[in-house]
Amino acid sequence: MNTKKAIMALERFEKLAKKHTKNQQYRYWVYNVLEQQLNSIKVVKGQFCLNGRFYEALITYIKHNHAQQFERRKEVKLDNEFYNFFNALKRKEVIHSSSTFYPKSWRLISINPNPYNLLRADFNVLDKFKENIDIFTTKMHNEKTIKNLYIYLRLYHPHLQTQQILKSLKNNDILYLSENQCVLIHYYKLFIKSKTSDTFYKTIVLDKNASVLLFSLKNNTERSSKFFKDIHLLEKSLQEYKEQVFQDMSFLSIKIVNKNYYTFEHTTLYNTLRSKTILSVPLSIAEVGSLYRNGGSPQQKSQEETYIKSVFSRKDKEKSSFSYENDIGYFDLYEIYELEKIFKNNNKKISVKEITNAIIAIKRYLELYDVEHTKIIYRYILDGLKKLLVNEIKLRTFQGQIWQLNKHIFTKIMNFEYIQDYEINDIMERFETILYTKNTLVSINRSLKRFFDFSKLEGFSIDVPSILYPKSIVFQNELDSILNNIKEDYFEKFDGRLTYIQKFKYIQLQAVVLIAFYSGLRKNEIRTRRLKDIYFNEGKIYIDVNKNKEHDLKTRNSLRRIEFTINDSGHYKIIKEWFGLREKIKNKSKHLFLQTDENKVYSKIMEEDIYDNLNWIIKTVTKRYATFHSLRHSYATYRVLDLLKEEDNNPYGLLELSIKMGHEIPETTLKTYVHFDLLLLMSKGLLFNRIN
The missing domain is CATH 1.10.10 (Arc Repressor Mutant, subunit A)
Incomplete structure (x- = not known):
């Protein structure tokens, strides 16, 4: 030194x-x-x-x-x-x-990269937390009061609830599914005004302790009123309890200890999903209604039908008009030099000449590049520069607003014309997982709202509920109905008199559905398989995927071998019957799935339009937002259920699942395909008991 x-x-x-x-x-x-x-x-x-x-x-x-x-x-x-x-x-x-x-x-x-790790010196706090939660849960069972429920949800529940969520909770927003299982519906305002609704919801699956107490209190309040009526009095009781048992610990510290407590109480995979450390696919009211007759009020079910109709019409529109060939990639804030100078200006003042030069440069850029994605961003920046020019806003305010938008929107959305659900979910996930202060969140939301309000005036109509609405899985007990619909569709079409070719055609479609459900393969990976890629051995089915690299691989793990077992004898029989018919067909085609018409089987590969028919059948059977791609969701979700039932569901099982699905990282599998909250309901409490 x-x-x-x-x-x-x-x-x-x-x-x-x-x-x-x-x-x-x-x-x-x-x-x-x-x-x-x-x-x-x-x-x-x-x-x-x-x-x-x-x-x-x-x-x-x-x-x-x-x-x-x-x-x-x-x-x-x-x-x-x-x-x-x-x-x-x-x-x-x-x-x-x-x-x-x-x-x-x-x-x-x-x-810490993982914000929920404790330092070694702070682990003694866990003993105190365990002692407190044991005493309090005993008290909950003896004293069934709203105050105890409120304190439990704020301090001890596996996924802590905020004052804002509980304050807005109404009796009509609670689904009393059984004595051991309740679900909360939290409605929140969107930062984008939409044509279908300005609000959306998220479901909160309560654990057994909270559910039992909540169910016992369901007749104590009016159905139309708020559940937690005097929130200020409840918060005061919470503060008094916190000071009594946790002394000087802040709510943030208690939240971190809570997550660490459940990490040690349960297995790693279970706790990661239960505590929302990594968000899985959200639970929809339509899925709850498929499992429980009392899963949603008539008004909620009607709203679900509106959402489902909206999301299907949106997907149809995108399919007909969207081309990825026109994608330009994420927005680069510093692409225009004159604009970069303004954002890198560290002084409080800026000259009129600098602002004017930036305005001229942006207008010139918009004349040269007619791309809607960048147009809307630069128009918004242009509007801000004009306000800056007449001193309507300060330089620091302008820089701060655009910087927030660039961090949370511009660099997260590939194309504003066709925003994808995972892009919006990723944006909202940041607000869930990154521990921003309340003032920071308010500031970010204002910036986002300002931008999307401006976008709407410029002709960009973004229907966020239809983007956010989660895709459902196909339940195992729905598979037979889907298979029967495929068969009946052909029998009705040909008056029950099917030729060899027509029989092959419908059995081939059934095989496509079953392979997707039991293997988790992408639809294009199934369609493009070769005859030599599939083989059977001792009741197991093996499929080599992308072995010959006929197409560009989506990820490095796209090249793989899938092994799966079909335990349902009826489903396995369909697969064997289809494969037997395929081997008997006398043509020189190397493809596994073949294109057919009413009277002929061609040697060329099966065309993609077969998925349109399958999408319609799956939608008709499930009456939810489910498509052929939902079968891949089903595969991931049921495999995670199998992992959770094992005593030592260590990370290696999840890694293996991720590789089988062709993902580079397990987070992709969990965030995009695993419906964990749905698993909690499907197990009807058994999953809780097994883990505990």
């Missing part, structure tokens, strides 16, 4: 800190610790780079040398005061911009 360089940095710190900060005591403490640590602190451009070690040294210094001041303040309060003090130092460039601040109550989130 260059001592002279460090001494100069210390002199600079003393001079600027005195000028830019008001708290003389904090300045004195920081200066003394800097002086003590002078040879170990990094200096860049004459500025100290402070980190978590420095903060720990600072706290130790205060404890030993200024014990009275330390005792007078709570440590969490001290953390918050120093956080603001350090931020002021960074803003005024007294310390280097790379400096990081990790107080005890923040470092659990700041340091």
Whole structure:
């Protein structure tokens, strides 16, 4: 370490800190610790780079040398005061911009890639949490009160509920499925105004403790009223209870301990899904209604039908008009040099000439590139620049709004004309998993709403409910109805007199459905298989996928061998019968699935339009948002159920499933295909009991 360089940095710190900060005591403490640590602190451009070690040294210094001041303040309060003090130092460039601040109550989130890990020194808190939850659940069973339910949902439930969610909960938003199973429906406002609805919902599957208590309270309140009536009184009771049993712990700290408690109580895979550390496919009211007769009110079921109708019409429109050949990729905020200069301007003021040059450059760009995706973004930026030009908004406000949009929208959506469901879900997932402050979330939502309101005025109509509405699985007990519909469709068409070719045609369609359900293959992977890719051995079926690389691979794991077993004897019989017919066909085709008409089997590959017919049949049977692709969802969901039933459902089972599905990472499997909340309902409490 260059001592002279460090001494100069210390002199600079003393001079600027005195000028830019008001708290003389904090300045004195920081200066003394800097002086003590002078040879170990990094200096860049004459500025100290402070980190978590420095903060720990600072706290130790205060404890030993200024014990009275330390005792007078709570440590969490001290953390918050120093956080603001350090931020002021960074803003005024007294310390280097790379400096990081990790107080005890923040470092659990700041340091670890997984924000729910505890430090070793904090593991003793888990014992306290376990003791508290055991005492409280016993109390819940003895004293069935709304207050106890509220406290449990806020502090002890596997997926903690916020005050906002519970405050808005009405009796009509609760599905009392059984004595051991209840589901909450939380309706929330969308940041985009839609033609079908300005609100959407998410379902919350309660655990057994909460469900039993909630079910016992269902007749105590009016159906039309809010369930938690006096939320302020309940919050006061919650605060009193928290201070009594958790003392100075913040709600954020309790949330982290809660997640760690369930990590140790249950298996890794179960807890990851139950605590929403990784979001799985949301549960729809239509799926609840398929499992329980009382799964939704008439109004809710009617709304579901509207959503389903809307999502199918949207998909049909996209299919007819959307081409991925025109995709331009994600938006680049710094593509236009004149605009980049404005966003990188660190001064509070900007010249009229700079703004004018950026406006001219954007207009020139829009004339050259007629792409709707970038048009709407640049039109919005253009509108902001015009407001900046007449001093309607400040430079920092403009930069902040566009930066937020770029981070949360522009770099997350590939094409604004055809927004995909996973893109919107990923955006909303960020708000769920990243622990933003309330003010930050309000600011982000305002920016998003402002942009989409502007988009609507410019002719972009985005129906978010139809985008967000989750695709359903096909239940195993629905398979036979689908297979029968395929068969009956042909018998009705030909008055029950089927030729050899017509029989082959409908059995081939049945085989396609069964292979999709039991193997999880993508529809194009099934359609393009060769005759030599499939073989049978001791009751198992093996399929080589993309062995000859006929097409571009979607992921590196797309090249694989699938092994699966069909335990249903009737389904296995259909597969064997179809394969027997296929082997008897006298043509030289190398393809497994062949194109047919009413009187002939061709040697060319089966065409994609067969999936349109299968989509219609699946939709008719399930009466939910289900298509042929739902069979892939079914495969992933039922396999995860098998994993959860095992005593040691370790990550290797999930990795194997992910590879079988052709995914590069397990998160893709969980987020896109696994319906975990649905599994909790399908098991009717058995899954809870098995894990516990």
